[in-house]
Amino acid sequence: FLPLGSAREVLRQALDALHAAAGPAAPAVVPMPPLAPFGAAMVAAEGCTLCLACTMVCPTGAFSANPETPQLRFLEDACVQCGLCVATCPERVISLAPRLNFAPEAAQPQVVKQEEPFCCTRCAKPFGTRSTIERVKAKLAGSRHWMFADPARLAVLEMCEDCRASAATLDGIDPYAGPGRPAVRTTEDWLRDAGTTRPEG
Ligand code: SF4
Ligand code: SF4
Incomplete structure (x- = not known):
């Protein structure tokens, strides 16, 4: 066993080796406590509008877009649970699930949502x-x-x-064709309503 790569990759290799040594009875998904740096960012896909804001803030590329078609993909192994996507999503459809996922799908980008x-x-x-x-x-x-x-x-x-x-x-769309706008109020208007005047000097 010769660990290679970044500290995170070495840790992941060690965890994979321990999981393999535990035998086939070991669970494929192990829950982790909040703030653990491994896990999934779960998307309630029916509420996702494919705005792709999450792909722009994700620092690790765990969320990514497909340049060929409207599609959102997620790579669980790359997610560090920073929560930036949760804070950015305008539809509030992302939640974090801290966990260790040893299933092979976690190492491959998965399509979360796609549309024509x-x-x-x-x-x-x-x-x-x-x-x-x-x-x-x-x-x-x-x-x-x-x-x-x-x-x-x-x-x-x-x-x-x-x-x-x-x-x-x-087509004759006039952006100023709305209802009349209220008159601009000046400082004198507010002072007059308050029954006072502007101080001298
Ligand atoms: S929690 Fe952080 S690393 Fe994980 S998908 Fe969201 S932005 Fe990316
Ligand atoms: S930010 Fe939210 S709505 Fe936009 S693509 Fe990501 S999950 Fe979907």
């Missing part, structure tokens, strides 16, 4: 995922903002960046 690309409704160019588009539309519709009260405005979100800009400029 969403295609622009105007030019058919793929530019996102359906779950992301639907999530953004639901949030904006729920905001009751005048700009998205018209379904035609929400439909613009189903277009790629080029068609969206074209629709906004050529």
Whole structure:
């Protein structure tokens, strides 16, 4: 047994050797206490919108994207349980499970979620995922903002960046067409309401 690699890799090799020596009755997954540096980042896939924010903050590459298609992958052996992905996920669908996983799948990236690309409704160019588009539309519709009260405005979100800009400029979408805005209040207004005046000097 000649340990090679980083301290973490040497520790992992030693644990693998001990697990193998324990025989076939040894459990494949051993729970660890909180803050242990081995474990899984579990994703509730139905709530994941494939925004890929977790892949951008993960310092070890445990979470990764597929450049060919909307897909999120996870490599358990690389996860150090730092929790950055949990704090970053906008949908709050990641939780940590500290554990030692001796199953072969832990050493290979596993697909957590994947979708077909969403295609622009105007030019058919793929530019996102359906779950992301639907999530953004639901949030904006729920905001009751005048700009998205018209379904035609929400439909613009189903277009790629080029068609969206074209629709906004050529289809007569006026970003200033909302209700009147309240008059700007000055310091004098607040002082008058408070029954006082600005001090001299
Ligand atoms: S806990 Fe840390 S290392 Fe593990 S997947 Fe999340 S960001 Fe990556
Ligand atoms: S950050 Fe959350 S919602 Fe975004 S891809 Fe990762 S798990 Fe999915």
